Amino acid sequence: MARSTGHSRPVIKDVARLAGVSAPTVSRYLNGTVKVSEEKRARIAKAIEELGYEPSVVARALSNREMDTVVVFAANPEAFSTSETNHGVEKAARACRFLMNIVSLDESDMDSVEARVRMGLSVRPAGAIVYRYDRAGIKALDYLPKDLPLVVVGGGFGDADRQIVNAEREAGRWMTMHLLDLGHETVFHVTRPKGPTDNTRTDGWRDALEERGAVIHEPIVVSRDLEEAAAAGRALGERDDVTAVFAGDDETAVAVIRGLREKERQVPDDVSVVGFDDRNFAAMWSPALTSYGQNYLEMGRRAFRMLYEQVKARRDGVEPPPARVDVVEGQPALRDSEIEYVPWR
Template sequence: MPPSGNRSTPVIKDVAQLAGVSVPTVSRYLNGTAKVSQEKREKIAQAIKLLDYKPSFVARALANKVMDSVTLLTSLSRYWATTEINSGAEHAARDRGFLFGVTSLDGISDDEIESTINRVLSANPAGVIVSESDEIAIQVLHQIPKDTPLVLIGGSRGDAPYQVMPSEREGGRVITEHLLGLGHRNVVHVHRPEGPNNNTRTLGWRDAMRDAGIQAVEAYQVGSDLEESVELGRKLAHDPNLTAIFAGNDETAISLIKGLRDEGVHVPEDVSVAGYNDQLFSRMWDPPLTSYSQNFVDLGAAAFEMLYAQIEAKRAGNPAPAPECRVIEGRLMVRDSTAAPRNAA
């Protein structure tokens, strides 16, 4: 039987008519919101196949009151780590049949926060993920309605009932301990601005220096302009006490190496340099870069799965899962950019 009227695209009414059931029954079958007898299920399935019917995502959302979608709110959206997190969350969402969207918080003012949240919530997402990296993200986090399934990526432990954290502080400690273990005592740290939390790479560097009984030397903060890091490398090349640098990300590490080389300093013969994030180009650099591999894709996937558990419980009318803070561990990747200092005993 062709679609009713002159429509070329079948609608749910056509499926119901061909299957000999009511429209609400087809809707229940599609949404899984109530039991449908096996006989009716078979008839509906056959009608859908014969008509090549594609369920309307919006219509299903209206029946469920929320969309089969989730939104991730993030700042620093242009950074590689953010892209990897988004990719992990998106793939996990797709595997569950959910659409995944990203709303950037880059450049918004305090006055725009409420309107941004309202726009996101007006699409009726089933849940929200907030990736915390600055004060704006924290403000957004606290303005999401309490009954909305929510997962926080990053932040300080306990910032939200449901939270997935990278091992940032642990990674900073591990990198620094690697350099100290090679015999370096003056491990300089160079980093970009970090989130207002207690899980930062810089704090891990300080932890390792303190535990080794060494007063932490100066930490340098740089921006995303890599030329700034190159210039800092040129400056540090003239520090006679410098033997090792822990850079807070791989791009900064490689830029520092360029600045050191510009001044005739060799890596790792004169100065060891370690990065963070273990980007693909790190192992191809000359020399291959020692780095800390942070599993950002796994981080995003874990955040969605934690959110999905809340969504399923809410839709089934069950109690929410127990609050959880999950830490996604990384690992040290030792390569040729770090070695024992020349004067090591």
């Protein structure tokens, strides 16, 4: 064996020998599965301390058939929502001494999804969390064994038995209604592609317009390249029927504002523009951007906890908690980028 010499971390046998007990007893002490006499407990504790022993999670995993690991499957690793959610998962996992594996999915290479999932499962994680905002996430679900603890983040309500969703649609509806309530006759929408569910900002935008019987101008879809959003802003700036715009995210919103200005349209005086996500910079914009904040960090945190409940129940051999869909509420942040519409102005 040419590889990895050197490592000489103590193993359970070393602890057992030093404590004068058998390895299984050390194991029992460590896992608390069976009582160990007080006297041996003390000796074992001392030996562990002395040796700086740390059990091998790999060996443990081979015996237990699973690791204290949660695997997260997510497309769009560069998205704000993804990294925030990841962070929340990691935070919660840390508290339970679980490790997080991130396996990114590639929307543009759907054929790779199965292999990616297999790879993620190859470490025999105790459970999986899938961000179901896109096609890759949805497809990934097909490849997960039915008996693996799973929590889905995002997507439509009830798309999975255990799910953490945000009230995206409701939020989109709220923002649009807000603009309509200010007197705007309709609201234009510039957004990155809508996900394949019916719980999106865009669905909410449409809901509001339909509810009020407003004219619906189809959304202008842009990519992450903000130049496209700025171009959309310019296009909108050339029409005289545009008084309000709901941008699908804050980055898009600021780009739209820029495009509008290039066409001499002031925000909010000529056109009201609101964003979504309530990113850090939104409040610093001029005008300070009105937006709607989602709590992705909290979503990630709850996703892990929900998963952990299942893992725990399974390990304890008890019934898993019942299916549940948790909604994490966001909240609007009203600022200065939208204004009342007065027709005769």
